[in-house]
Amino acid sequence: MPSCFSALLPRAKSTRRQEEKPASPSREEKLPSSLARSAHSSCGQCTAWSSDLLPSYTAQDLKSSASSPSTPLPMSSLSHSLAHHIHNELQNLSPTLRDLSLKMWDLHEPAFTEHKTHDLFVDFFRGLDKEGWKITPHANGLETAWRAEFVHHSKGSMKAKDGKIPTVGFQSELDSLPGIGHACGHNLIAIGGVGAALSVASALVKYDVTGRVVLLGTPAEEGGGGKVIMLEDGAYDGMDACLMIHPCPEEMIGPLLAVVPITVSFTGATAHAGGFPEQGINAQDAAILSYNNISLLRQQLPTTARVHGILIADPDWAPNVIPGKSKMVWNVRSTTRSELDVVKAKVLKCFQAAALATGCKIDIEEGRAYDDVRNSQRLTDDYVQFMKEEFEIEYARKPVAVSTDFGNISYHLPSVHPMYKIPIDDPKTQGNHTVGFTSASRTPAAHEATLKATEGIAVLGARVLAEGEYRELLWKEWKEWKKGTEEEE
Numbered sequence: 001m002p003s004c005f006s007a008l009l010p011r012a013k014s015t016r017r018q019e020e021k022p023a024s025p026s027r028e029e030k031l032p033s034s035l036a037r038s039a040h041s042s043c044g045q046c047t048a049w050s051s052d053l054l055p056s057y058t059a060q061d062l063k064s065s066a067s068s069p070s071t072p073l074p075m076s077s078l079s080h081s082l083a084h085h086i087h088n089e090l091q092n093l094s095p096t097l098r099d100l101s102l103k104m105w106d107l108h109e110p111a112f113t114e115h116k117t118h119d120l121f122v123d124f125f126r127g128l129d130k131e132g133w134k135i136t137p138h139a140n141g142l143e144t145a146w147r148a149e150f151v152h153h154s155k156g157s158m159k160a161k162d163g164k165i166p167t168v169g170f171q172s173e174l175d176s177l178p179g180i181g182h183a184c185g186h187n188l189i190a191i192g193g194v195g196a197a198l199s200v201a202s203a204l205v206k207y208d209v210t211g212r213v214v215l216l217g218t219p220a221e222e223g224g225g226g227k228v229i230m231l232e233d234g235a236y237d238g239m240d241a242c243l244m245i246h247p248c249p250e251e252m253i254g255p256l257l258a259v260v261p262i263t264v265s266f267t268g269a270t271a272h273a274g275g276f277p278e279q280g281i282n283a284q285d286a287a288i289l290s291y292n293n294i295s296l297l298r299q300q301l302p303t304t305a306r307v308h309g310i311l312i313a314d315p316d317w318a319p320n321v322i323p324g325k326s327k328m329v330w331n332v333r334s335t336t337r338s339e340l341d342v343v344k345a346k347v348l349k350c351f352q353a354a355a356l357a358t359g360c361k362i363d364i365e366e367g368r369a370y371d372d373v374r375n376s377q378r379l380t381d382d383y384v385q386f387m388k389e390e391f392e393i394e395y396a397r398k399p400v401a402v403s404t405d406f407g408n409i410s411y412h413l414p415s416v417h418p419m420y421k422i423p424i425d426d427p428k429t430q431g432n433h434t435v436g437f438t439s440a441s442r443t444p445a446a447h448e449a450t451l452k453a454t455e456g457i458a459v460l461g462a463r464v465l466a467e468g469e470y471r472e473l474l475w476k477e478w479k480e481w482k483k484g485t486e487e488e489e
């Protein structure tokens, strides 16, 4: 494939910074005391994060994914100019972004409680009012969501056609994980979104290109599906593409799993466990049977499925009382939405069988499902190529055994979710959702890695705004893929 970004190479080589060594903080050295206390309970919880641990997708699994490479389309000279400006702008923004990142890391607010984090970014964009940024606090009916928007109308040749202003969307995820802070690096995602949005907006003004930049502050990715709620409220309407980055232990880009959370409650009857056990209906037994049913079911599931759950211990349980109530929370994951439905149906039968066997009443509550992430083939190809040519960073194209509410966005419009590497001492034990990753997400080296990944999505986003032909191809390919998924269902 001819290089779309070759004109950037000489500049990139001369301006590339020396890679900083990771700061290598000891595990808890940099954690606030409130987080350090809970650190040991999570030590060594190595997540099955690396997709090397996930069996390969079969051709059948991937048939709904655009798997053939996109047709190369050379980047216009205007897009090259925008890219050059974005690179310089990000270097200028770096100290500001670093400051926002550290402040957010210190706040570490979990799902739907990101109030101070919300205010941090709302105040920041209010300060950019004179530069044309409009900020909407508490956006889309969510207390901790926000929307920042910038529009430039060209006075020259780059006017909007048919009154439609090309629009690109970026994301700033806001939530942390309970107890272990920013162990998923959402402080880095957040400044990636801010950096991309500001640098693209500045490039539109400098080169007088019509375009709209939308940055969404999205709460509750780690549970609650902030993006899904915002999507349903129209936050993504009118976007030509949506792009975000996510830190992890290696550079990867590929599909992510669909997931649905399920809460199961069993209600039986208490009884004296010694005196009248025959009068009890044991709700704990129903939970344990569910657990065992699912453990046996696993060997008959597709190797790409994941079913994992916990029994919520009830503080009122006592060994001399037959438990009358029990509660479990499960996650069911699979490669596609349609396969998820098949696996979920089998899992639900495991709960119902346990209720039948014990005589308990059962109540099943399904949470907000996250679709699998299907990156736009064109955005994937161009991002991978840009990162290789600009920074000599190679991305592995492979599936990743995690899930995100960005999956629903990928089914709504062309989008991309590259996962970039931040330096950590031991990728096996310090991946996402560990205290090692919490420490890693505030190092200078993680910040530098974030700037590079940000440049990748910002340059792509600018191209979406500047090149009508690029937008058309993007949507043509995405619509073909989407039609395939609908025929499959």
Ligand SMILES: [Zn+2]
Pocket (backbone or CB within 6 Å): 183, 184, 222, 432, 433
């Ligand atoms: Zn996470």
Ligand SMILES: [Zn+2]
Pocket (backbone or CB within 6 Å): 184, 185, 186, 221, 246
């Ligand atoms: Zn995350």
